[in-house]
């Protein structure tokens with residue numbers, strides 16, 4: 001990934017964007033299911049003026065304006081949901097009736113852009129895709145070569161939606177000023193396959209911790225040197241090359257991640273049927289032993305991890321690598337959600353550990369792991385929690401309760417030994 005470009009190359013894209021195409025009626029979890037779709041003001045105006053025989057009537061009955069206090073140019077109105085299917089009212093036989101009758105230009109910004117994410121950084125469009133779309137999840141995650149990037153002409157559709165726009169030049173935010181260097185370093189670390197995945201992640205956490213310290217001590221000017229020294233250290237055989245430098249505690253990993261999963265269950269924090277199925281598979285897999293004793297449950301967990309997960313991950317670690325790289329790129333890490341770089345890194349590590357625990361539990365239920373199982377878990381997890389207010393806070397609060405708020409405890413939760 002390089003910041004250099006010519007003037008006609010104004011969009012940065014992962015190569016997987018060339019392979020993505022909506023599969024429409026074939027889709028197993030259509031984006032029109034379960035979400036109330038937003039309509040922007042300009043598209044709403046086009047619907048008002050439409051003279052299409054059937055749709056012009058439906059535009060009047062199946063779209064509601066948002067309350068004045070919530071109404072913005074982007075989120076001006078909402079599609080009604082069909083009460084008998086839970087899908088968007090304009091979905092007919094798996095196809096969008098607006099797109100079929102009037103063409104893509106009549107889609108709202110949300111519908112035209114999804115599942116793409118477009119961030120604008122210093123005028124450069126950064127295009128990626130959300131993994132809540134099953135087809136996008138397959139294209140992004142099932143690529144053994146890893147995610148590569150290229151420059152392309154920028155997208156110029158009328159109804160393109162931007163997730164965020166920010167400058168790394170005209171800002172006093174020191175983290176934003178170092179955005180490009182940090183993100184390039186993060187992706188380089190996560191794609192360095194000399195180390196196993198969790199080892200790479202902990203190397204990234206060390207770098208994030210060092211950068212956090214420079215910010216906390218008003219020494220942000222040193223971030224480029226910190227990054228350079230980090231890679232020099234790796235090249236010269238620093239202890240970060242050794243997986244033994246990072247402590248592991250499988251029992252604590254299971255305790256913390258299981259606590260998060262049980263909280264999700266207790267609070268009924270799911271609306272996606274596919275994610276509910278994954279939760280039930282996890283429970284069934286873990287309940288194969290009737291033990292209440294954490295040591296015996298850990299023993300059962302370690303046995304299925306060894307039997308099913310480790311052989312799988314030896315071959316398919318790239319799925320999780322691609323998940324993390326896509327997360328870093330699409331969420332504009334380290335600026336994700338305006339939280340500190342260490343907190344963002346900690347959250348990502350916990351999610352990695354959470355997905356791993358859930359997958360291991362599910363593997364006992366299925367008697368093994370197939371790539372489609374991971375795709376279903378990551379896609380449905382993303383769809384369920386991506387826009388759920390308060391989920392990130394809930395995870396970080398549980399971590400705080402368990403004192404996972406520094407590098408050492410984070411390693412206990414995330415790190416594994418090479419299978």
Ligand code: SF4
Nearest residue numbers: 022023027031133135
């Ligand atoms: S979720 Fe993705 S593949 Fe499915 S209908 Fe929506 S855009 Fe198409």
